[in-house]
Each structure stands twice: as structure tokens, then as C-alpha cells.
Amino acid sequence: MTGVGPAELSIETTGLSKRFGHQMAVNSVDLAVPTGSVFGFLGPNGSGKTTTIRLMLGLAAATSGSVRVLGEEMPRRLHDVLPRVGALVEGPAFYPYLSGAANLRRLDAADPLGSARTRRDRVHSALERVGLTHAADKKVRAYSLGMKQRLGIANALLAPRDLLVLDEPTNGLDPQGTREVRSLVRSLAADGATVFVSSHLLAEVEQICTHAAIMSAGKLVAQGTLTELRQAGQARIRVLTPDPGAAAQVLTRLGLNPTRGADASSGAGGPDGTGAVIFAPLPARFSGGSDDGRPADSDFSADGVVAPEEMVAALVAAGVRVRGFAAEQVSLEDRFVALTGEGFDVVQ
Template sequence: MTAVGPATELSIETSGLSKRFGQQLAVDGVDLAVPKGAVFGFLGPNGSGKTTTIRLLLGLAAATSGSVRLLGQEMPRQLHGVLPRVGALVEGPAFYPFLSGAANLHRFDAADQHVPAATRKARVQSALEQVGLSHAADKKVRAYSLGMKQRLGIANALLAPRELLVLDEPTNGLDPQGTREVRNLVRSLAADGATVFVSSHLLAEVEQICTHAAIMSAGRLVAQGTLAELRKAGQARIRVLTPDAGTATQVLARLGLSAAVDGPAAAGAPGGAMAGNPNSGSADSDGEVLYAPLPAAAGGEAVAPEAVVAALVAAGVRVRGFATEQVSLEERFVALTGEGFDIVQ
């Protein structure tokens, strides 16, 4: 698990955070470190403990053990001083169905003693504009679609300037256009200096908007760090395109490399286009694609890829494409959790 340096200012920090429901340990010793100003993806399959962890962060549930600090303050002890600086969307948003979207936001804002009433109308209008609901401001919420209700929930979190935004599955129920709008909104909030903590089980969402991520599995935090660090943590591999797959496999075996033809990431693997053959994601007229994990040499350095190419050519293998690559983010997550993710919107 990647650690955050001691000099890094954290917006969210937990230590040994745990929550037990009877015999079930829903959150097990989680140590989160969310840097200030990050767009932080909180990943995991459904049921992995993400929402329970968020409820513990915000003081909506009491931890069985461990500690939480938000914006440098201890929670829930400093809850009343911290939460006005935090905007949140947790689980499905609930509204008065017989009121309009704007009226709902007015009521929620009126319940916040830390915001000025004089600017309420302008702030409600601004929040609705940010989430693309200005056209439906006067429409009763009972007529809203699921995606519109989700946007209204995000608007509620944006009624006042926030230092930290905690969004639990913010694109749930949104169409592709709405999903893109929420992504742009998250980027703009981060650009304005806010820390955005986004819970999701959609890899595409995290890869497009997040700078950092953490991965939950069965209540435990199994990895965290920047996206680049998470990818690099997986084992590097080589990728060979050749019409002589049989001979190439034998040569690689002599080098201690166990090759697989058209491995599990052959289709659509990031960085997969070979030199001179951008469509080489699977077997084609140029031959077959072989994958082989690249082990470390005795000195701790990776086996030189050029030595692999030289051995293949010396054995008469026609090498029509060669690349070294890290495993994809999808493969890394599945390896850590043992479960699948939704990777397309």
C-alpha cells in the first residue's frame, strides 16, 4: 500500500477505522490518506464497504474502533465545526416529491445555520446551473428521473462553497451526457481548490477524473496512491506480435518467460498498439499476440527487453511487433479484489 509523505496536507485521514454490525466486520482497519486538492477515487465492488466508510467519515455512523480526521479536525468530536465546510451526496438523495427542485434546495439551505439567507436565491440558481437543472427548477421532484434526482443531490452539496466534497456514486442513473457533465463539474471544483472524494465502482469514471485512488475489498483497504503508482504496482510484461507463435513461446520459455497467446488483456489493452500495427489487440493477419510477465533479474532490475528481441530474432522468429507495458488499471483492480468491475458507462 502506497503511503503519503508526512509533509502532505491531508483532507481526510483515518487510522484503523473499523465498523462491526453484529458478527459482520463491514469496515476492517482502514487507513485512508486523501491529499488536499486531490480528486480521490474510492473504488471497490458493490458491498465492499465504501458507503459504510463514507458514513463513518461524515459522522453519520459511529465507528467501532479507529479514528477519523476531516480537514485537520477530529471527527465526530469537531463535527459541528467541520461539516459546514463539507458538501456530501451519500447513497440515494431524498427530497420532498411534491415540491419543485428549487423549493427543495431552498428548504435544505434554510436548515443550514452557517449560510446567509440573503444570498440563498442566487446560490440555489447557481447550484442548479452547475448541474444542468435550470430548465427543471420549477418542476416537481416527483416528475424527476433518477438521473435528475442525482443531479439535484449534487446541487444540494454545492449550495455553499466547500473545501471538501464527498460524492457517493455521483453518476448513478445518469445518461452519458449527464455523466460527462458531472465529470467536468468535478474537475472544475478541484481546479477551484476543493478536495473531491468520489466513491465509485466504475473504472472509466475514476480513470478520467481522479488523481488518486484507493481500492476496497471485503471491508479492507487493499491499495491506495496516485493512479500511476497503482498501475506500476502490477508486474510489467512484454507483448510480442509474430506469425511464429510456437517457436516464440519456446524461446521465451528458455529465457524463463511463460508466455500466453492472446492473453486476457489482448482485446483493448491500454498501450496495446504495436509499432507499425495499431490494430494488434488480438490475432490478425500479422500473426498472434503473445504476453509474458517480465520477472526481475538477479540484480533487482527488469530483464532487458532488447535481450528478448535479440533471442527471438536469433531463433528465426519473425517479430512484427514488440512492446513492454504495465498491466492495465482494470487488471490491477481485479487482481487485488478478486472481483469484476463495471468498466463501461
């Protein structure tokens, strides 16, 4: 990540490591979370995300390395930092035979900075913000998993926070609940809080986050703005045609290195417009792209590289039946797979 100084970071780790016996769960992680960002912390299960969060919040001791949260050294300044941090880590735990409101009142009472006089107002406001006022008096044992997730977020919002750390905040939520949590995260960021969201759901991160980091096997393999992460991948030409061999020959003559993807349909070459997909990676200098994630057309005319419209014209002139053509930037999912070698749970 470029252009961000220490004073502009809500979370900063240097060489952060955690070993369990012979297993290195977190391996020399240098994380930089800009103040005011919605930061997505990505990685497959077992990649070290939750352990890193526990180290950041002083819930576990690091084997080596350092952590600064809100400008303070952790865990040495833990008692100064934690009142400014709201967190939902590893799923919420509540008293099942108490109501949601009663649980929050007990948790609020444990906060030495919370005023008893305004406790009920704070609890009501937190429940209203996560859409649980209708279930405030219902016993938590009757809550669904999604409702418990919302109650956990409400607990994190009982007091004004400079930093919110949410571990899988949409776990168990239905589509409407997921949309509401996304809206809540955006509103928290708009109010000036930094929101750190750990997730394995690509759609969640792409819709709400401004920055992200990717973990793999305990190591931090990439971080930056979403645009920077996408642009680090290689742009490519995608051609849909029933004449893949001829298309590959034309693209090769144009200086590209085409490869054939999976057939778009078993009816390749049929009159319905189906065919085979041909990919041709573009030079790295074209990874800048436009605001919507696709390389800008003007980029392709530089340094003697043929522009997209000229590629199409060359394909058609050679008799290639072009059923689809796109100049596209590698997606965040593609980057994740390339960096970790693992798939991603994608919510549509």
C-alpha cells in the first residue's frame, strides 16, 4: 500500500507472528489499515485471519512482532485502546435464557465507562441500529443464528467506537439481513469509524470495502485498495468464437499469447451464438484500466500494440466468427485464486 504514513493507520502490525508448537499460524505479517477505511481481511479457512485478529486485540500473545492499534502499542496500552474498539470475534456468545436487551444491559454494565443512567437508551439505540427492536424482549435461545450475529454487532455498538472489528459479520444472515449489515457498515464508515471486516465472501468484500488484504497459510500475500489488488493482475482479451483455432492464429500474429478456455457450451459452433473461449493475456502496462475495472481502449494503442477494435477487425477479416469480445481486468476472485491456489466462496 502506497502513500500511507503511520499516523494515518488505525491498525499497523510489523513482523507479527504466532506459533503453536511446530505450526506457524501467523508468519511475519505486516498489515496497514488506513484510518477511515472499510478494510476487508480475506483468506480461506485456516489461513490465520482470526488468530491475527486475536493478536491485534490483545486476546492472544504474539510469538514475535509488534502491533499498534489507534496509534497505541498493544497489548501494553490495551486498557486505553479497547474502550475505543468494538469487536465481534469468532461468533457472539450470550446468556440463552435472558432476552436480547437484557444481555446487552449486562454487557454494558461491565463497561466501567458506561453510565448506568443512560444504559437503556444505549441498548435501545444499538438494537434499533441492527434491526432487532422487535426481538428485544425475546430470549436469546429463540434467536436464529443471524439474529445472534446482529446482537453481537449491537454489542459492539453500545458505545461510540473509533474502530469496529467484525469477524464474518454476515454469517448466518438471510439476503435481507446481509444487505442490512452492509448498509450498517457503510453508515459506520460514513460516521468516521474504521471498519475491519474479516470474511471469506467475495461479494461482501467487493460491495462494502475500500481496501483489502489477502492471507494464505499464515502469510500476508497482498494488500491495498481494491483497485490496486485488481490491477496487480494481468488484463486479458476474451474472445467467444466457434473457430478457436483460427482465432488463436490471428491473435498470435498480433503479438499475443492466446490460450483456450473451457467450452462455453457443448453446442460450440452452433447457430445460437455459442463457441469456445479464447483468452489472451495483455502486457502488464495495460493493468491500469478504467474506473469500472476494464482496461481503457486508449491503453492498447501504445507501444505498437493493436487496439481492441483492430483485433476484432483482424479476426473478422480472417473469417473468424466472433460471437463475443471483451478486454477485461482480472477480477478480485481471480487474484485470490492466483495468490492462494484455493477457491473462494462467492455469494451472488
